[in-house]
Structure formats: structure tokens, C-alpha cells
Amino acid sequence: MSAAATTIPGRVRPPLAVPARPSRWRSRLASAVVVAVVVLAFWSVQIDWARLSHLPADIVRYLWLMFHAPTWAKLPEALFQTWRSVAMAWAGTVLAILVATPLSFVAARGFAPAPVRLALRGLFSLVRAVPEIITAIIILSVTGLTPLTGALALAVGGVGTLGKWGYESIEGVPGGPIEAVRAAGGSTSQVIRWGVWPASAPEFLSFWLYRFEINVRASAVLGLIGVGGIGDMLTSYTQYREWPTVGVLLIVVVVVTISIDAASGALRRRIMEGARARALDEQ
Amino acid sequence: MSQVVTADGRVLTVPPRPRGRHRTVLAWVAVLAVLAVTALTMAPRVGIDADLSAVAGHWRNGASKIVALLAPDWAFFPRTVEPLVQTLQMAVIATAIGAVVSLPLSLWAARPTNPDRWSRGALRVLLNIVRAVPELLYAAVLVAMVGVGALPGIIALVLFDVGIIVKLVSEQIEAADTGPLEAATAAGGTQLQVNRSVAVPDVLPGFLNQTLYVLELNVRASAVLGLVGAGGLGLLIDAVRSFYRYDQLSLIILEILVVVVVIDSASAAIRRRLV
Numbered sequence: 319m320s321a322a323a324t325t326i327p328g329r330v331r332p333p334l335a336v337p338a339r340p341s342r343w344r345s346r347l348a349s350a351v352v353v354a355v356v357v358l359a360f361w362s363v364q365i366d367w368a369r370l371s372h373l374p375a376d377i378v379r380y381l382w383l384m385f386h387a388p389t390w391a392k393l394p395e396a397l398f399q400t401w402r403s404v405a406m407a408w409a410g411t412v413l414a415i416l417v418a419t420p421l422s423f424v425a426a427r428g429f430a431p432a433p434v435r436l437a438l439r440g441l442f443s444l445v446r447a448v449p450e451i452i453t454a455i456i457i458l459s460v461t462g463l464t465p466l467t468g469a470l471a472l473a474v475g476g477v478g479t480l481g482k483w484g485y486e487s488i489e490g491v492p493g494g495p496i497e498a499v500r501a502a503g504g505s506t507s508q509v510i511r512w513g514v515w516p517a518s519a520p521e522f523l524s525f526w527l528y529r530f531e532i533n534v535r536a537s538a539v540l541g542l543i544g545v546g547g548i549g550d551m552l553t554s555y556t557q558y559r560e561w562p563t564v565g566v567l568l569i570v571v572v573v574v575t576i577s578i579d580a581a582s583g584a585l586r587r588r589i590m591e592g593a594r595a596r597a598l599d600e601q
Numbered sequence: 602m603s604q605v606v607t608a609d610g611r612v613l614t615v616p617p618r619p620r621g622r623h624r625t626v627l628a629w630v631a632v633l634a635v636l637a638v639t640a641l642t643m644a645p646r647v648g649i650d651a652d653l654s655a656v657a658g659h660w661r662n663g664a665s666k667i668v669a670l671l672a673p674d675w676a677f678f679p680r681t682v683e684p685l686v687q688t689l690q691m692a693v694i695a696t697a698i699g700a701v702v703s704l705p706l707s708l709w710a711a712r713p714t715n716p717d718r719w720s721r722g723a724l725r726v727l728l729n730i731v732r733a734v735p736e737l738l739y740a741a742v743l744v745a746m747v748g749v750g751a752l753p754g755i756i757a758l759v760l761f762d763v764g765i766i767v768k769l770v771s772e773q774i775e776a777a778d779t780g781p782l783e784a785a786t787a788a789g790g791t792q793l794q795v796n797r798s799v800a801v802p803d804v805l806p807g808f809l810n811q812t813l814y815v816l817e818l819n820v821r822a823s824a825v826l827g828l829v830g831a832g833g834l835g836l837l838i839d840a841v842r843s844f845y846r847y848d849q850l851s852l853i854i855l856e857i858l859v860v861v862v863v864i865d866s867a868s869a870a871i872r873r874r875l876v
Contacts, residue, residue, distance in 0.1 A: 348871075359693040362686075365752050373747065380746050405642035405649050412639050447861045449825045451737070452854060455842050456670065460663030461656050465649035539737040542829055546649075552738060553829070556745040564742060568734065575733040 384565030392563045396551065396570045402465055403547035404574070406540070407533035409469040414476025415526055421477065422484025423510060438481070445478030450536050454543060468545040472533045480529055487521040488514055524586040531582050538571055669847035670854075677849045681837060685856055687751055688833035691826070692819035695755045699762025700812045704801070706767045707808070711774035713782050714800045716792070724767075732764035736822050740831040754823060754831030761822070762815045766808070773807045774800060806875045813868040813875075820864045824857045 424430045425438040445453075454471035461467040496513035504512065541549020548571060555563045605613045642648040706724065708714040715721050736757045743753035781803065785795040827835020834853055841849040 356693060356697045359690045359697075363690040363694060363751055364687075365750065365755075369747065369752065376746060402649065405647075408638060409642045409649055412635075412642075444858070447821075447858050448854060449821055449857075451825050451828060452838070452850075452857075455838070455850070456667065456847075457663075459666040459845070459847070460659050462659055464655075466656070469649050535735045539735045542737055542741060549738065549741075553741055556742050559745060568738075568742070571738065572730050572733040576729060579733075 380561065383561035384568065387562055388565040388569065389560075389562040390566060392566050393570070396548065396567055399541075399546070399548045399551045400570055400574050403468075403537040403541060403549065404534060404578070406465050406468040406545075406547055407472060407530060407537040410472025410476055410533050410537070411526060411530045413469065413473035414480050414529065417473070418477045418480035418484060419522070422481050422488060423514075425481060426485040426488035428489075429506065439485070442478045442481040445474060446482065448475075450475040451540060451543060454540050454545060458543070458545070463544045463546075465546045468537055468540040468547065471540060472536055475536070476529050476533065479532070480525055483525045484522065487518045487525070491517040520589050523589050527582045527586050527589075531579050534575060534578050538575075666845060666847045670851040672848055673852040673855055674846070674848040675852065677852050681834070681853060681856060684827070684832075684834045684837045685860070688823045688827075688835075689820070689860070691751050691754050691758065691823040691833055692816060695758030695762060695823070696812060696816045696819050698755070699759045699766060699815060700808075702759070703763050703766035703770065703812075704808060706763065707770035707774065707804070708796050708800060710767050711771035713777075713779055714774055714792070714796045728764050728767055731760055732768070736761040737826065737829060740826045741829040744830040749830040749832075751832035754826040754833060757826065757831065758819050758822060762819065765815055765818070766811050769811045770804060770808050774804050777803060810872050810875050813872050817861075817865050817868050821857075821861055824860075 421438060425435050425442065427435065429435075430438075450471045453474050454467055457470050457474075458467045461470060491514050495517065496509055499509045499513040537547055538549045538552075541547040541551070542553050544550055548567060552564065552567045552571075555567065603615050605615055607613060706728075710721060710724050710728070712721065739757035739760055740753055743756050747753050747756070781799045782795055785799045786792075790798065823833050823835075825835045825838070827833045827837065828839050830836070834857065838850065838853055841847075841853070
């Protein structure tokens with residue numbers, strides 16, 4: 319279609335102004351910086367790159383060593399150590415729930431004075447920034463190299479995450495029921511019980527389960543510093559280069575983690591989404 | 602069972618209301634089960650052996666160590682610089698390799714970009730297995746395979762990164778509107794052309810977002826990977842902890858905190874612009 323066809327007689331259309339191309343220098347600069355950082359990291363890191371060439375062959379060889387004939391005789395011990403790891407994860411989760419649930423109310427807007435709230439939130443983020451394994455190293459000077467240390471470290475880490483998720487969930491609760499309880503003369507504990515809890519309970523339950531899933535992985539890792547459990551067993555057998563046993567342990571870790579994740583995930587979905595809708599029977 | 606007659610004359614049977622009493626009983630059974638499991642996990646010999654008398658005995662000894670945490674040994678700083686840099690190098694390199702490997706694998710693992718059920722399923726199963734093992738366990742095994750240093754740490758982080766990025770990005774591809782992909786297929790594009798010209802540009806902001814998120818996770822993880830011999834600050838943590846130099850440990854923790862907070866806030870600022 320030509321421009322003349324749409325021109326109304328007697329009027330001259332001003333030429334269409336094409337907007338300038340959006341400036342791309344910001345994104346170009348950003349990609350240049352990223353490339354520079356990555357190149358710098360590769361260039362400066364001390365790695366024997368020559369070793370990389372026979373790495374694939376090595377890995378295939380070790381996988382063969384681990385999995386062609388796993389020592390199933392070690393399975394009972396592996397399962398017992400896994401149970402200890404899971405026990406550590408469970409106890410850590412329970413302790414964290416007991417401490418974090420009241421604290422998340424204190425950290426939520428509307429329940430405590432601002433300085434207390436902010437201090438508590440700072441504490442939660444501080445705890446979240448420290449890896450659990452370092453927390454475990456700190457508290458083992460008091461509790462020794464026992465699974466209890468692992469459970470306590472997981473509890474500390476759990477307070478950081480559960481506390482944060484908790485106060486976010488409480489602040490997300492619709493204000494109507496809370497106002498209604500207040501208007502009816504309810505005390506703070508009654509506001510929590512009848513205004514907040516019914517709305518946030520499903521989220522809390524699902525956070526607890528999710529934190530348990532995280533703890534199951536973390537408890538396997540905590541064994542590496544010697545507090546017991548499957549990670550402890552794994553380090554000793556890798557140090558002795560008993561690859562067939564290492565194979566069994568890795569299989570146990572994978573199966574247990576995937577099963578617990580699946581069970582807990584199904585429970586969480588049931589809690590958050592409710593029962594599957596049933597059709598009304600037509601007659 | 603009650604029955605309802607609809608406006609057009611059909612008779613529907615309404616399932617019985619869930620009865621309150623049963624639910625209360627169920628809730629109590631659940632609470633008791635949780636308590637029983639908790640008691641079992643705390644029990645001596647069977648569970649974690651919560652022996653509080655030993656804790657009381659160690660208390661005095663441990664408390665002085667923990668007090669040492671409050672007074673970081675600043676003179677130790679020069680010795681921490683090199684491991685700190687190595688930690689960051691490992692995190693950056695692993696994120697870069699992980700991202701490069703993950704983009705094609707994400708397209709492979711998503712239904713709209715890979716219609717073949719079998720190859721998609723195989724990759725997903727493999728990645729579920731990879732994700733089930735924490736990166737520190739990979740590092741512990743890899744150190745025994747390829748020797749002490751940054752290399753096993755980087756490989757462990759890459760495995761971890763690929764597991765996460767591919768899962769999150771392929772879910773994003775599956776949640777996206779399929780219109781553009783269908784249009785490109787209808788215009789005669791092969792699956793490869795469709796993926797390259799439609800799916801990749803569409804998923805790129807999300808992919809960069811997840812990559813930055815993984816970088817944050819990698820910085821935290823690479824700080825402790827050295828505990829099993831995989832390079833970075835962890836090696837130093839292992840050294841100072843065997844001498845119970847908690848004042849030096851305190852400085853290392855402080856450095857980790859600063860680095861984690863700086864990387865997290867920088868990455869959060871960029872991610873806010875991306876999405």
C-alpha cells in the first residue's frame with residue numbers, strides 16, 4: 319500500500335519518525351564484564367590441565383570399579399548409618415520447628431516492636447549465610463564428634479530458613495480474620511490461634527517437610543567431618559579406596575534421598591493443594 | 602448420601618461431608634507418630650544418642666573456644682587471600698561450565714523442545730540421580746579419584762549446577778506459551794531450527810536468572826568443599842580446626858559471610874532487572 323493512498327486530500331502527512339534503536343551498551347558492557355571475569359578465572363586458576371585429558375577414561379574406570387560388583391555385604395551397615403543420618407535430619411528439623419515457630423511470630427510485622435523484629439531478621443539471615451558444616455565445626459567443641467552435633471547444626475540452620483519462611487507466611491495472611499478476632503476482643507494469642515494459624519498452617523507444615531528434605535541431604539554431608547552417619551562411612555571407605563563399597567553407599571544415598579523427597583513432596587502437594595477433586599456421581 | 606436435583610432435572614449424589622471427629626482422631630494419630638519417631642531418633646544406640654551429660658562436661662572447654670570466635674585473628678588475613686580467591690575461581694568456572702552444558706540439556710529435557718519421550722525420560726532419570734547426591738559427597742569421592750586440588754571441586758560443582766539449572770529451565774520451557782513454537786513448526790522449521798530461533802531467545806532471561814542463582818549457591822558450597830580436600834577456603838578451615846584456632850576460623854567465617862552477602866546482593870540486583 320502506498321502512502322498516497324491513505325493521504326487525505328488537502329493534507330500533507332508528516333513523515334513517520336522511526337524511534338531510535340534502543341541503546342545496547344549496557345547489556346554489551348555486562349556481557350564483556352562477565353566474559354572477562356570467566357576468562358580471568360580460567361586463566362588464573364591452578365589446575366593441571368594435562369590431567370583433564372585422561373579424566374574421562376579415569377572416571378569410566380572408577381565407575382566400573384564402583385558399580386560392576388558392589389559389596390552388598392556392607393548393605394546392612396550402610397542402611398544403619400543412613401538411618402542415623404536421617405535421625406539426625408529428623409531431630410534437627412523437630413528442634414528447629416520448636417524454636418523457629420514462636421520466633422517467626424516475633425519477627426512478623428504486628429506482633430513485636432520494630433527493633434526486636436529487625437534484630438531477629440538479621441539473626442535469621444546471618445544463620446542462613448553460614449554453611450551448616452561450619453556451624454557443626456563450631457558446636458562440636460562443646461558437644462564432641464557425635465550425631466547430636468549434627469542434629470544441633472541442622473537445627474541452627476533450620477531456625478534460619480524456617481524463621482524467614484515463617485514470618486513471610488504470617489505477613490501474607492489476609493488481614494480480615496485477624497481484624498475480626500481483634501474486634502471481638504481477642505488477645506494476641508487468640509489472634510494467632512484463630513486469625514493467623516488457620517490460614518498459615520498448611521504453609522508451615524509444608525515448610526517443615528521441605529526443611530526435612532533439605533536436612534536429609536545436609537546430614538549426609540555433615541558425616542564428612544566425623545559426626546557419624548552415611549557421610550562418615552563414605553569418607554572412610556573412599557580413603558581406603560574400597561570402591562565396591564563406595565558404590566553401595568552411593569546407591570543407598572541416591573535411593574534413600576529420592577524416596578524421601580518423593581514421599582515428602584507428595585505430602586506437601588496434598589497439604590497445599592488439598593485432596594484431588596472428586597466428580598459428583600451422576601445418576 | 603444426600604441428593605441434589607440440578608436445574609435441568611439431573612439427580613446428583615453429593616459425597617458425604619468429611620466428618621470432624623475422624624479428622625481430629627487422624628490429627629492426634631499424626632502427632633503421636635511424630636512424637637514416637639522423634640523419641641526414636643533421640644534414643645541412645647539407635648538414634649543420635651543425645652547424651653546431655655557429656656555436653657555438660659565439655660561445656661567449659663567448648664565455651665572458651667566459642668568465645669574465641671568473637672575475637673577474629675586479623676593477622677591471619679594475608680594467608681586467607683589465596684584460598685579465598687581460589688574459592689571464587691572455582692565458583693565462577695563451575696558456573697560457566699555448568700551454564701554452557703545446561704542450556705542444550707534443558708532443551709533436551711523439556712517436552713515442547715524435545716518430543717521424543719524416551720531420550721527425554723532417560724535424561725531426566727539420569728539428572729534425578731545426579732541431583733540426589735550432595736556436592737560435598739561428590740567432592741569427597743572425586744578427590745580420591747583425581748587428587749587434591751580445585752579440579753575435583755569444580756567437577757562436583759558442575760554436576761550440582763547442571764542438575765539444578767536443567768530442572769528449573771526445562772520446567773520453565775514447559776510452562777511457557779507454546780504458540781510461538783507451534784508457529785515456527787507450522788512455518789516448516791525443523792525441531793532444531795525451532796529450538797534455536799524460538800525456544801532459546803524465549804528462555805534466555807530465565808536461564809540467566811537461574812545461572813546467577815546457581816552462582817550464589819556455588820559460592821557458599823565452594824567455601825566448604827575444601828573440607829574434603831577439594832581446594833579453596835575449606836582446606837584452610839580444615840587446617841585451623843584441627844589446631845582448634847577458633848580465632849582464625851572466626852576470620853574465615855567472616856570472609857565467607859562478606860563474600861556471600863556481596864555476591865548475593867549483586868546477583869539479586871541483576872536478577873531483578875532480568876525478570
